[in-house]
Amino acid sequence: MPRPLVGVDWGTSSLRVARIAVDGQALEARELPRGILTVPAGGFAAVLQAACAGWLDAPAPLVLMCGMVGSRQGWLEVPYARCPAGFEALVAGLAWPEPGRMAIVPGLRCENAGVPDVMRGEETKAFGVLRVLGLDQARVLMPGTHAKLATLADGRLQGFATCMTGEAYALLRQHSILARTLPAQDGPLHEPAFLRGLDIAHAGRGLLHAAFSARTLALFGQLDEAQGPSFLSGLLIGEELRERALQPAGPPLVLVGADALTRRYALALAHLGLPAQTAGQEATWCGLRAIADAWEAARP
Amino acid sequence: MPRPLVGVDWGTSSLRVARIAVDGQALEARELPRGILTVPAGGFAAVLQAACAGWLDAPAPLVLMCGMVGSRQGWLEVPYARCPAGFEALVAGLAWPEPGRMAIVPGLRCENAGVPDVMRGEETKAFGVLRVLGLDQARVLMPGTHAKLATLADGRLQGFATCMTGEAYALLRQHSILARTLPAQDGPLHEPAFLRGLDIAHAGRGLLHAAFSARTLALFGQLDEAQGPSFLSGLLIGEELRERALQPAGPPLVLVGADALTRRYALALAHLGLPAQTAGQEATWCGLRAIADAWEAARP
Numbered sequence: 325m326p327r328p329l330v331g332v333d334w335g336t337s338s339l340r341v342a343r344i345a346v347d348g349q350a351l352e353a354r355e356l357p358r359g360i361l362t363v364p365a366g367g368f369a370a371v372l373q374a375a376c377a378g379w380l381d382a383p384a385p386l387v388l389m390c391g392m393v394g395s396r397q398g399w400l401e402v403p404y405a406r407c408p409a410g411f412e413a414l415v416a417g418l419a420w421p422e423p424g425r426m427a428i429v430p431g432l433r434c435e436n437a438g439v440p441d442v443m444r445g446e447e448t449k450a451f452g453v454l455r456v457l458g459l460d461q462a463r464v465l466m467p468g469t470h471a472k473l474a475t476l477a478d479g480r481l482q483g484f485a486t487c488m489t490g491e492a493y494a495l496l497r498q499h500s501i502l503a504r505t506l507p508a509q510d511g512p513l514h515e516p517a518f519l520r521g522l523d524i525a526h527a528g529r530g531l532l533h534a535a536f537s538a539r540t541l542a543l544f545g546q547l548d549e550a551q552g553p554s555f556l557s558g559l560l561i562g563e564e565l566r567e568r569a570l571q572p573a574g575p576p577l578v579l580v581g582a583d584a585l586t587r588r589y590a591l592a593l594a595h596l597g598l599p600a601q602t603a604g605q606e607a608t609w610c611g612l613r614a615i616a617d618a619w620e621a622a623r624p
Numbered sequence: 625m626p627r628p629l630v631g632v633d634w635g636t637s638s639l640r641v642a643r644i645a646v647d648g649q650a651l652e653a654r655e656l657p658r659g660i661l662t663v664p665a666g667g668f669a670a671v672l673q674a675a676c677a678g679w680l681d682a683p684a685p686l687v688l689m690c691g692m693v694g695s696r697q698g699w700l701e702v703p704y705a706r707c708p709a710g711f712e713a714l715v716a717g718l719a720w721p722e723p724g725r726m727a728i729v730p731g732l733r734c735e736n737a738g739v740p741d742v743m744r745g746e747e748t749k750a751f752g753v754l755r756v757l758g759l760d761q762a763r764v765l766m767p768g769t770h771a772k773l774a775t776l777a778d779g780r781l782q783g784f785a786t787c788m789t790g791e792a793y794a795l796l797r798q799h800s801i802l803a804r805t806l807p808a809q810d811g812p813l814h815e816p817a818f819l820r821g822l823d824i825a826h827a828g829r830g831l832l833h834a835a836f837s838a839r840t841l842a843l844f845g846q847l848d849e850a851q852g853p854s855f856l857s858g859l860l861i862g863e864e865l866r867e868r869a870l871q872p873a874g875p876p877l878v879l880v881g882a883d884a885l886t887r888r889y890a891l892a893l894a895h896l897g898l899p900a901q902t903a904g905q906e907a908t909w910c911g912l913r914a915i916a917d918a919w920e921a922a923r924p
Contacts, residue, residue, distance in 0.1 A: 433840075436833075439824060440840040470801075470836065487832035488800075495795040500788075501770075524739060530867035531831045532787035532860075533736075536770065540733075540740040560832075567830035 326620060328385035330376055331612035334393035335359055335445060340608075341375045343385075348455055348610035352379075360391075360398045368399035368421070386619075387426040388612045391445035394419065394428040404442060407434035408480040411618035414447065418619065429615055434483045441486050443472050445608070450474045450481055452611025453578050453603045461575040465600070467561075467585045469494075473568055477575060489564045490585075496535060496556060505542040506552040513588065517551035521558025522592050526566045534559060561592045570598055580607050626920060628685035630676055631912035634693035635659055635745060640908075641675045643685075648755055648910035652679075660691075660698045668699035668721070686919075687722075688912045690729040691745035694719065700728060704742055707734035708780040711918035714747065718919065729915055734783045741786050743772050745908070750774045750781055752911025753878050753903045761875040765900070767861075767885045769794075773868055777875060789864045790885075796835060796856060805842040806852040813888065817851035821858025822892050826866045834859060861892045870898055880907050 326346060333340040337359035342350035356375055363371050372387070379385065394402035402419040409432055417430030431444030450464040454476060461477040469490035475482045496502050497510075521538070528534040538556055541547035547555055570577065570593075577593070577600040579586050586602055593600045626646060633640040637659035642650035656675055663671050672687070679685065694702035702719040709732055717730030731744030750764040754776060761777040769790035775782045796802050797810075821838070828834040838856055841847035847855055870877065870893075877893070877900040879886050886902055893900045 437824075437827065439837045440844055440846070441836065442840055442843065485833055486836045487830075488835050489832050491800055492832055492835075495799055499795055499799050500791055524737075527737065529869065530787075530863060532789050532792055532864050533785055533867050535788050535792075536741065536786045537739045540742055543742065544740055546740070563830060564832050567833050569829065 326617070328383060329613060329616050330379050330385045330387045331609050332372065332376075332387060332389035332393070333391050333445060333448075333608045333612075334389055334398070335391045336361055339371070339375055340605075341372075341379075342609050343379055344609050344613050344616075346613070348452070348613035350606060350609045353609075360393055360395070368393070372426075384425060386616055387422075388429065388616050388619075389427065390429040390448040390608065390612065394431055394444055398428075400428060402428050402430045404433035405430045407432055407484070408478075408482045409447070410480040411451070411615060412622075414451075414615050415619045415622050427619075429612070432481060432484070436483070436485055441484060443474070443484060443486070446472045446474065446484070447481055448611035448615065449580060449605075449608045450476055450611070451614055452607035452609065453580055455610045455614055456603050456607050457576075457578065457601060459576055459578070463570070463575050463577045465577065465579050465589065467579070467581045467589050471564060473570075475575065485568070487564045487567060489560050492531070493557060493560045496538075496560075497553065500535075502535065502538045502552075502556065505539065505549060506556070507549055510553040511550060513557070514551040514554035515591070517547070517554040518558035518588065518591070519595055521555040521560075522562035522565075522595060523558075525559045525562030526596065528563075528566065531560075531563045534563060557588060558592070561588060565592060565596060565598075572598055576601060578603055580604070626917070628683060629913060629916050630679050630685045630687045631909050632672065632676075632687060632689035632693070633691050633745060633748075633908045633912075634689055634698070635691045636661055639671070639675055640905075641672075641679075642909050643679055644909045644913050644916075646913070648752070648913035650906060650909045653909075660693055660695070668693070672726075684725060686916055687726040688729065688916050689727065690748040690908065690912065694728040694731060694744055698728075702728050702730045704733035705730045707732055707784070708778075708782045709747070710780040711751070711915060712922075714751075714915050715919045715922050727919075729912070732781060732784070736783070736785055741784060743774070743784060743786070746772045746774065746784070747781055748911035748915065749880060749905075749908045750776055750911070751914055752907035752909065753880050755910045755914050756903050756907050757876075757878065757901060759876055759878075763870070763875050763877045765877065765879050765889065767879070767881045767889050771864060773870075775875065785868070787864045787867060789860050792831070793857060793860045796838075796860075797853065800835075802835065802838045802852075802856065805839065805849060806856070807850055810853040811850060813857070814851040814854040815891070817847070817854040818858035818888065818891070819895055821855040821860075822862035822865075822895060823858075825859045825862030826896065828863075828866065831860075831863045834863060857888060858892070861888060865892060865896060865898075872898055876901060878903055880904070
């Protein structure tokens with residue numbers, strides 16, 4: 325019987341922990357607003373102990389962590405493994421805050437046109453997606469502040485690219501001239517406005533010009549104030565999908581992330597004729613299970 | 625002898641006034657930090673009187689204004705004239721805060737792929753450029769918060785497009801994750817870093833991905849902190865020029881705007897093999913002179 329596994333998804337703004345079954349399912353999960361930026365230096369072990377109260381007693385589980393906990397601002401800086409990277413590279417790159425007991429999965433780096441790109445946590449989620457959906461290859465799109473699209477094939481994460489979609493939305497929404505014509509709260513998604521923004525950006529040549537449409541349409545009364553955030557959201561997602569130039573042909577396209585955001589991307593992809601499957605945040609637990617299994621299998 | 629002319633370039637953040645000679649040159653000019661956003665409702669006449677002290681006595685000059693003074697937040701909202709627009713349309717669209725004495729030049733609107741675009745003030749500057757440089761056609765690139773590229777031919781401003789380049793720079797510079805690795809002050813332009821950012825964005829597919837390079841290059845020590853603002857500036861200008869897809873063939877390309885910014889664009893255009901002429905801010909005075917002459921000529 326394999327050793328018990330506690331999985332930890334420790335990001336910038338939140339901490340998720342779970343007891344993970346042999347099949348990768350969470351037996352029990354908790355989420356806390358204790359992202360790494362809330363943890364004082366030297367305080368990571370204590371925060372983790374508290375989050376996992378009752379789970380760390382004998383027989384001592386393996387605690388496997390992924391995410392920004394492995395960054396310079398985290399518990400222990402873990403060097404990025406290089407793409408293409410499979411389980412071997414992830415296992416070889418594990419860093420151990422507590423040797424034999426607690427490990428952090430390395431993030432990945434790749435190069436796109438000579439420029440480095442990085443991820444921490446998404447590599448685990450992407451491998452988990454393969455296992456959750458029973459795929460041997462996929463294009464995994466992970467929306468968020470810094471959205472990632474990863475390509476997996478031949479047991480490896482071959483490469484990926486980041487788009488600052490969520491962050492650009494927040495900047496334009498809160499700090500730009502466009503914010504002046506937007507309501508204080510986002511409200512529910514207005515689908516026609518979302519798709520209109522999507523189409524304008526997707527058919528355009530870039531964000532610097534396309535974003536100005538949110539201003540001019542409002543100026544001429546062609547965009548209702550309440551619909552502004554939906555339009556802007558469509559604009560940003562449309563720009564990301566334009567930049568990514570996804571084709572219908574290719575490995576299965578899978579969306580994974582928070583529900584509300586994933587639904588918007590699913591709507592956008594369907595509108596653009598790009599069918600996609602979806603997976604939930606539990607993909608991370610499956611990914612940690614798979615990495616733990618690979619680590620066990622590699623032990624002498 | 626034509627009536628004396630006082631020109632007013634009244635924007636969001638500054639007010640420039642000049643006594644303009646028959647050849648379009650400024651005989652005397654003043655600049656004040658009295659942009660329209662600093663003027664209380666009903667206060668425009670008084671601010672203008674003070675700025676033009678000594679210039680408005682008999683024989684009463686024509687006072688011709690352009691810029692955001694004609695917007696909803698300005699002195700008098702002037703409807704946009706539609707492109708293509710020549711002097712006839714600008715004269716026909718003049719709005720008169722003081723009939724026969726003080727007029728505001730209408731801004732222009734056009735449509736790009738069904739989406740409206742607008743300018744206020746740049747139409748005057750662009751027509752002025754033709755006169756300053758003795759051209760009968762041109763592509764006039766006006767850098768700034770909302771940069772404009774206008775095409776002029778056959779005596780008309782045929783169309784234009786806005787890119788939110790300056791605003792996007794400010795948002796990324798001040799409010800984004802990139803700001804964390806940038807120094808407090810911009811410092812002098814570091815040309816190699818500027819051109820590196822330019823090349824990355826210009827060869828890329830869009831800003832959401834390209835902007836992340838500022839983070840990853842800094843992360844791997846491939847971009848010096850002090851060079852970050854120059855790199856980011858190159859990135860934004862490179863993205864604008866990528867979106868605009870300017871070709872070397874075509875009407876003369878002219879850069880007009882504030883000196884420091886115009887120099888950056890000139891550097892960028894030369895680097896990309898796009899020769900450009902430059903004109904100074906005085907193009908606005910020439911444009912106001914030309915519009916005043918057209919108005920005089922059209923009087924019964």
